[in-house]
Amino acid sequence: MDPVTRDLASLRAEYELGGLDEADLTPDPLTLFDRWFDQVRDAGLGEPNAMVLSTVDADGRPSSRTVLLKGLDPYGFVFFSNHESRKGVELAANPHCSLLFGWYPLQRQVRIEGVAEIVRRSETAAYFASRPRASQIGAWASAQSRVVASRAALDATYDEIDASYLGQEIPAPPHWGGYRVRPTSIEFWQGRRGRMHDRILYRRDGLGWSTQRLAP
Numbered sequence: 654m655d656p657v658t659r660d661l662a663s664l665r666a667e668y669e670l671g672g673l674d675e676a677d678l679t680p681d682p683l684t685l686f687d688r689w690f691d692q693v694r695d696a697g698l699g700e701p702n703a704m705v706l707s708t709v710d711a712d713g714r715p716s717s718r719t720v721l722l723k724g725l726d727p728y729g730f731v732f733f734s735n736h737e738s739r740k741g742v743e744l745a746a747n748p749h750c751s752l753l754f755g756w757y758p759l760q761r762q763v764r765i766e767g768v769a770e771i772v773r774r775s776e777t778a779a780y781f782a783s784r785p786r787a788s789q790i791g792a793w794a795s796a797q798s799r800v801v802a803s804r805a806a807l808d809a810t811y812d813e814i815d816a817s818y819l820g821q822e823i824p825a826p827p828h829w830g831g832y833r834v835r836p837t838s839i840e841f842w843q844g845r846r847g848r849m850h851d852r853i854l855y856r857r858d859g860l861g862w863s864t865q866r867l868a869p
Contacts, residue, residue, distance in 0.1 A: 668760045668844025673851035675866075682839040682855035682862060683727065686763060689841070690725075693756045705753040706732070708743040716743070722754075723780060729835040730765065731772060733780060737828045738797035744769045744832065752834060760844030765836050772831035781825035789823040790814050840867070 679685045693701045702722040709715050716739065724731030730752060735741055744750060752765040781789065794811040801807050836857070843851040850869035855862045 667846055668848075668850065669846045670760045671843055672845060673841055673843040673853055675853075675864075678853065678864060680862065681727075682836070682841070683725065685841060686839065687725065689756075689761065689763065693759060693761075696759060698756060698758055701756070703754075704730075704732075705755070706740060707751045707753070708740050709747055709749075710743050711746055716740070723831070724776075724833075726833075729767060729833045731776075731831055731833045733777065733829070733831045735792070735795070735797035735826075735829050736771070740798075750834060762840075762842040764840040764842065765834065766838045767834045767836040769832045769834045772833050774830065777825050777830035780831060781829070782822075786823065790818070792829045793823070793826050845869070 677685075679688070690701065700721070703719050704722050705717050706720045707715055707717040718740065720732045720734060720740075722730055723733055736745070748769045750767065750769050752763075752767075754761075754763040754765075756762065781792070784792075790811060793814045794807070838854060838856045840852060840854045845851055848869060852867035852869055854865045854867055856865070
């Protein structure tokens with residue numbers, strides 16, 4: 654079979670839904686992020702808290718995957734995962750990472766660079782207790798990122814875990830928990846006509862933040 658070749662040069666859209674002026678900025682970028690998040694949610698976008706997490710391995714090779722934002726506080730962005738997964742192993746070796754929120758129907762992106770840290774166990778326990786039971790079982794049943802023999806084997810492990818906790822509360826696995834990405838920079842991107850997009854970059858500056866406008 655011949656390799657696939659596809660010309661996508663003609664796919665384009667004009668960006669003209671809004672702009673981002675200096676007058677729109679807040680002293681703290683997390684406040685602006687929170688405002689944008691409310692607008693995205695009010696617009697009815699599916700999975701508004703989906704974000705692409707990028708990490709690097711010991712050889713500097715990047716990998717990316719989508720995770721879900723589960724908390725936002727003055728210190729950063731919180732998500733949960735298996736600490737023994739590929740991302741968990743990479744973050745343990747090198748906690749520097751990036752996040753990307755692609756809110757494309759609103760012609761917006763938010764790019765975050767920062768350092769990930771494991772949250773307190775009490776935070777993990779509280780969040781885990783709020784998860785649906787099926788998701789709690791899944792956290793125990795999945796050796797995330799590792800090779801499995803088959804779908805049937807995976808389902809069998811799930812059923813075994815389910816049976817072992819029948820009628821009981823399910824605790825958070827010791828190898829599973831939360832991460833908080835403390836941002837060192839946050840870029841807000843708003844599409845504009847003629848590809849003259851608005852890009853505002855916040856950088857950590859001591860205890861506060863500085864801002865710069867970037868060329869598109």
